[in-house]
Amino acid sequence: MLAPFRQFEDGVRALSGAAAQISARVLPDLEREFTSLCAAQSDSSAFEEMFRDAFSFSLGGKKDAIKSLIVVAMPSPPGLIRWETKAGFALTLLPPIYANRDRDMCRLKDLSRACFDAAGYRTYPLVLPKKRLCAAAGFGKYGRNHLLYVPGMGSALRLTVFGSDLPCEEETKIAEDLFLPRCKSCGVCQRSCPTGAIGNIGETLDVDRCLTYWNESEREWPAFLAPSVHHAIVGCVRCQERCPENAGVWSETILAEFTKAETDQILAGVPLKALSSETTDKILTLGLDRYYDVLRRNLTALLSSESGGAEGSVIQFP
Ligand code: SF4
Numbered sequence: 201m202l203a204p205f206r207q208f209e210d211g212v213r214a215l216s217g218a219a220a221q222i223s224a225r226v227l228p229d230l231e232r233e234f235t236s237l238c239a240a241q242s243d244s245s246a247f248e249e250m251f252r253d254a255f256s257f258s259l260g261g262k263k264d265a266i267k268s269l270i271v272v273a274m275p276s277p278p279g280l281i282r283w284e285t286k287a288g289f290a291l292t293l294l295p296p297i298y299a300n301r302d303r304d305m306c307r308l309k310d311l312s313r314a315c316f317d318a319a320g321y322r323t324y325p326l327v328l329p330k331k332r333l334c335a336a337a338g339f340g341k342y343g344r345n346h347l348l349y350v351p352g353m354g355s356a357l358r359l360t361v362f363g364s365d366l367p368c369e370e371e372t373k374i375a376e377d378l379f380l381p382r383c384k385s386c387g388v389c390q391r392s393c394p395t396g397a398i399g400n401i402g403e404t405l406d407v408d409r410c411l412t413y414w415n416e417s418e419r420e421w422p423a424f425l426a427p428s429v430h431h432a433i434v435g436c437v438r439c440q441e442r443c444p445e446n447a448g449v450w451s452e453t454i455l456a457e458f459t460k461a462e463t464d465q466i467l468a469g470v471p472l473k474a475l476s477s478e479t480t481d482k483i484l485t486l487g488l489d490r491y492y493d494v495l496r497r498n499l500t501a502l503l504s505s506e507s508g509g510a511e512g513s514v515i516q517f518p
C-alpha cells in the first residue's frame with residue numbers, strides 16, 4: 201500500500217493537479233518573513249485590510265500536532281461569461297481562481313479523507329500565506345507580478361494548504377531564488393499592468409493600486425481607476441494573459457451564459473437569495489457568490505461604453 205501522501209499526490213495528479221508535502225519546521229521562518237513584510241507595508245491600507253490578520257501562524261492551537269503542511273495546486277483556467285443584454289451580447293472575462301472553487305474543495309476533502317484519515321492520520325484546515333510557502337519550498341516560483349507559477353499550470357491555478365500529523369520524512373530545503381529566472385529579462389506583466397502596481401523584482405506589489413483589490417471590494421473606486429481599465433467581472437488578468445510562462449495554459453472558454461432576464465436582475469441589484477435556483481447555481485459555479493455585492497457595479501462598469509462596450513454588438517475584452 202502506498203504511503204498516505206503518495207496516495208494523495210497520485211489522486212491529485214489524476215485531477216490534473218500537483219501536491220507537495222512540506223515540513224512544518226519551515227513555519228517560524230515563514231512567520232518571521234511575514235512579520236517583516238507587515239512592517240514594510242505599514243502605510244498600505246489595502247494590505248492592512250487584506251492580509252495583516254488574514255493568517256494564523258498559531259495553526260489553530262495545533263502547532264505541536266502538525267508535522268506536515270500539504271500544499272495542492274489545482275488548474276483554474278480563466279474563462280468568459282456571456283451576458284445577454286438589451287443591446288446584444290457581452291462577453292466578460294473571469295480570471296483564474298474564482299470558478300469551481302467548491303467543486304475542487306470537495307474533491308480534495310474526499311481525497312484527503314480516503315488517504316490520510318483512512319491511514320489513521322488527522323488533517324487540519326490552515327490559513328497561511330500559501331504562495332510564499334510554496335515558493336519557499338520550491339513547489340513553484342513567483343512571477344514579477346507576485347503570482348505563483350507551478351510547472352504545467354503557469355499561474356492559472358488555485359492553491360490549497362492543510363496540515364497533518366503525518367510526519368515529514370524529508371527536511372524541506374528553503375529555495376534561495378523565489379522568482380522565475382525569465383522574469384529578470386521579461387517585464388511583460390509590469391508593462392501590461394493598467395494601474396502601475398507591479399514594480400521590479402524584489403519590490404513588493406503595490407496592493408493599493410491593484411485593480412483586483414478594488415473591484416473585489418465594496419469601497420468606492422479611486423480616481424486613478426480610469427473606466428478603460430475594467431475588463432473582468434471581478435479581478436484582473438492583465439499581468440497574466442500575455443505572460444510567456446502562461447503560454448499553452450491560458451484558455452478562454454465560455455464558463456456560463458446569463459439570459460436577458462438574468463442579466464437584468466443582476467443589473468437591477470436583485471438580492472442573491474431572490475434569484476432562481478438556476479441563476480444561483482451559475483453564480484455559485486463561477487465563485488461569484490462571494491462577490492455578489494459588487495457584481496452589479498462591476499457589470500455596469502463593463503457594459504458602459506466608456507470601458508469599451510459597444511451598443512448592439514458582441515462586446516469583447518481582448
Ligand atoms: S510576464 Fe514576464 S516578468 Fe511577468 S511574471 Fe511572466 S515571465 Fe515574469
Ligand code: SF4
Nearest residue numbers: 393410411436438439
Ligand atoms: S492584477 Fe491587474 S492591477 Fe493587479 S498587478 Fe496584475 S495587472 Fe496590475
